[in-house]
Amino acid sequence: MFHSWVLYLTKNRMRRIYLDYTATTPVDKRVVDAMAPYFTSTFGNASSIHSFGREAKAALEQSRESIASVIGSRSSEVYFTSGGTESDNTALFGVAAKFGGRKKRLIISSIEHHAILHSAEILRKNGFDVIILPVDPQGVVSEEALLESVTPDTFLVSIIHANNETGVIQNLPRLTAIAHEKGALFHTDAVQSFCKMKFGTEEAGIDLASFTAHKIYGPKGVGALFVKRGIDWQPLLHGGSQERNRRAGTESIPLVVGFSKAAELAAEEMQSEHDRLSRLNSLLRDIISQRVPAALFNSPAKNSLPNILNVSIDSTKMEIDGEALIINMDLVGIAVTSGSACSSGSLQPSHVIKALGRDDNTTMATVRFSFGRYTTEDELAIAAEKFAEIVGRIGKRKKASLNAS
Ligand SMILES: Cc1ncc(COP(=O)(O)O)c(C=O)c1O
Incomplete structure (x- = not known):
């Protein structure tokens, strides 16, 4: 099948290969079809009591049921939001506001998404005590460190389920049990793991979880926050009584319908x-291992999402400009991301790759390949070959490594 995101540019006949599914995914055609009527014919406001409103409300509640059944919760425990960022912010600020007076400690990990890290930073500035747990070289959060840091003063432990840069998966039931022993609530950012692996809110034992639609072939701008029944939290948005008084603002029925359809399909x-x-x-890992001797894999072979392979070039073996690497990949039509974040026009080493113990130069020379529903074996083989060829062309092997080989 010829998909629009694998374009043969008529001008230079270059085949583009999209390998950044972790950043976002194309919307599945079946999802677009499910959303379409809610833009035009079934366009009512779900808060209106007339038939147009009731139709919209029915679609909203049916979508909520669908999401609840995918995550194994009650529908009354699902709150629609604008996406992962809002869900993460609501979890941290919402719980802090309710418990903050009595409890002051928030525990997160060193490999959280910025939606958690930056929210935690604001809480710290507002007088909360924020503890950041280390990870081991595979990216696994230290259970010992959690045991030592969680106190009766801890209101929330928030640990990402599957990391967005490396794919490493945390053992949620164990971490949750440790948090609960000291009376702390447990939140997880499940944005990347959602629908990619089995996930049940009850089995995991968690209290709150964040999800988004655009990583699972749904539309951008919609997500959900799961909050276990009985937990009190303060809304982020105030106004109308939508989402049972927890999230003001007219619900976007097309987005919510698209989200639930995407989740059902995934x-x-x-x-x-x-x-x-x-x-x-495995194919990608094998080709890179064989063709790029300086490659270091940041994604563990086990306990990791299968759609992510994160690779760094070992700075003790090779000198390479990470930005040039990404740009050269793009020039041959391959869309991948570096492990770096761009702030004020300059690349910063990724906090996630650094947390694994990599030095700054190795961290800067990082590429994340992430693939999905429309990626073919052929595309990955081409990407791996091009990667090896570009590393060989723009990287300078260091003397010690030349002598060793
Ligand atoms: C782990 C993780 N959390 C949160 C987010 C933010 O989600 P959204 O883009 O829906 O706000 C992302 C998106 O990149 C993510 O990967």
Whole structure:
């Protein structure tokens, strides 16, 4: 099948290969079709009591049921938001506001998404005590460190389920049990793991979880926050009584319908897709291992999402400009991301890759390959070959490594 994101540019006939599915995914055509009527014919405001409003409300509640069934919760525990960032912010600020007076400690990990890290930073500035847990070289959060840091004064522990840069997966039931022993609530950012692996809110034992639609072939601008029944929290947005007084603002029915359709499809196809992506991951890993001797894999081979392979070039073996690497990949039509964040026009080493113990130069020379529903074996083989060729061309092997080989 010829997809629009694998374009043969008529001008230079260059084939573009999209390998940045962790950043976002194209919207599945089946999702677009499900959303379409809610822009035009079924456009009512879900708060109106007339028939147009009731139709919109029915679609909203049906979508809530769908998401709840995918995450194994009650529908009354699902609150629609504008996406992962809002869900993360609501979890941290919402719980802090309710418990903050009595409890002052928030625990997060060193490999959280900025939606958590920056929110935690604001809480710290507002007088909260924020503890950042280390990870081991595989990116696994230290349970010992959590045991030592969690106190009766801890209102929330928030640990990312599967990391967005490396894919490493945390053991949520164990971490949650440690938090609960000291009376702390547990939140997880499940944005990347959602529909990519089995996830049940009850099995994981968690109290709050964040999700978004645009990583699972749904639209951008919609997500959800799961909050276990009985937990009190303060809304972020105030105004109308939407989302049972927890999130003011007219609900976007097309987005919510698209989100639930995307989740239903991804959940149905999860196992076969997991197996297929695991095979693609091994293929990519094998080619890079053979062709790029200076490659260091930041994604663990086990306990990691199959759709992400994060690779650094070892600075003790090779000198390479990470930005030039990404640009050269783009010039040959391959869209990948570096492990760096761009702030004020200059690249900063990724806090996630640094947390694994990599030095700054190795961290800067990082590439994240992330793939998905429309990626073929052929595309990954081309990307791996091009990567090896570019590393060989623009990297300078260091003397010690030349002598060793
Ligand atoms: C782990 C993680 N959390 C949160 C977010 C933010 O989600 P959204 O883009 O829906 O605000 C992202 C998106 O990159 C993510 O990867």
